[in-house]
Amino acid sequence: KNAQGVSAFIVEKDFPGFSRGKKFEKMGWRGSPTGELIFEDCRVPAENLLGIENKGATVLMSGLNTERVLLAAFSLGLARGAYECALNYAKERIQFGKPIATFQMIQAKLADMAMEIELSRLITYRGAYLADQNKHREMNLTASYAKLYTSEVAMRVTTEAVQILGGYGYMKEFPVERMMRDAKLQTIGGGTSEVQRIIIAREILSRS
Numbered sequence: 001k002n003a004q005g006v007s008a009f010i011v012e013k014d015f016p017g018f019s020r021g022k023k024f025e026k027m028g029w030r031g032s033p034t035g036e037l038i039f040e041d042c043r044v045p046a047e048n049l050l051g052i053e054n055k056g057a058t059v060l061m062s063g064l065n066t067e068r069v070l071l072a073a074f075s076l077g078l079a080r081g082a083y084e085c086a087l088n089y090a091k092e093r094i095q096f097g098k099p100i101a102t103f104q105m106i107q108a109k110l111a112d113m114a115m116e117i118e119l120s121r122l123i124t125y126r127g128a129y130l131a132d133q134n135k136h137r138e139m140n141l142t143a144s145y146a147k148l149y150t151s152e153v154a155m156r157v158t159t160e161a162v163q164i165l166g167g168y169g170y171m172k173e174f175p176v177e178r179m180m181r182d183a184k185l186q187t188i189g190g191g192t193s194e195v196q197r198i199i200i201a202r203e204i205l206s207r208s
């Protein structure tokens with residue numbers, strides 16, 4: 001069967017043949033449990049069909065662009081949280097008799113972080129605006145730009161935040177190591193960075 005032969009259903013948790021398997025141990029995102037869902041000769045009544053028969057892929061895809069913009073907002077929040085923590089730390093931490101924020105190499109990191117967060121904010125708001133206006137065609141490109149860019153910014157910014165905090169960055173006493181672990185999922189969930197690049201390339205090639 002290709003994707004068009006698949007149908008979407010609502011499966012309720014007490015349906016025969018449905019069970020939950022083990023909960024996975026994850027690198028990050030521990031506040032959001034992830035586990036196995038097991039379907040073994042699961043019986044689902046026809047009335048639980050979601051959308052049109054054999055068009056399950058369409059149901060699945062219909063929410064993806066909006067999901068990508070939401071994920072961009074997650075990434076933006078992670079990046080901003082890590083940046084603010086690093087900025088405050090850099091102003092307080094004294095090394096060689098001065099706050100580390102006076103060192104140009106730390107300043108360059110903070111400048112790049114601030115710039116990338118600002119650009120992430122703009123592309124996320126642009127995606128949210130298009131979603132709000134139901135401009136689905138335009139969203140194909142913008143949602144992938146937003147998801148790809150902000151997730152990679154979240155990874156870079158959280159990693160640099162750990163670096164700015166030095167040894168403390170690696171400790172659980174400060175939130176930046178968790179943010180770095182959480183940020184990694186952002187480049188995987190909702191379509192990996194590689195898949196976003198495929199979508200963007202396909203879209204720009206089809207328009208040119």
Ligand SMILES: Cc1cc2nc3c(=O)[nH]c(=O)nc-3n(C[C@H](O)[C@H](O)[C@H](O)COP(=O)(O)OP(=O)(O)OC[C@H]3O[C@@H](n4cnc5c(N)ncnc54)[C@H](O)[C@@H]3O)c2cc1C
Pocket residue numbers: 026029034185188189190191192193194195198
């Ligand atoms: C905790 C967790 C929660 C998640 N939640 C969601 C969610 O809510 N919504 C959601 O949409 N996704 C979510 N995901 C992501 C989803 O479950 C998959 O992990 C993701 O879509 C990648 O699929 P895969 O793991 O099968 O990797 P694979 O498809 O096996 O990919 C492995 C690697 O190969 C690359 N790759 C695959 N195909 C190509 C290609 N054609 N060209 C180039 N490179 C390629 C991938 O980018 C990746 O780097 C979540 C993942 C995790 C771990």
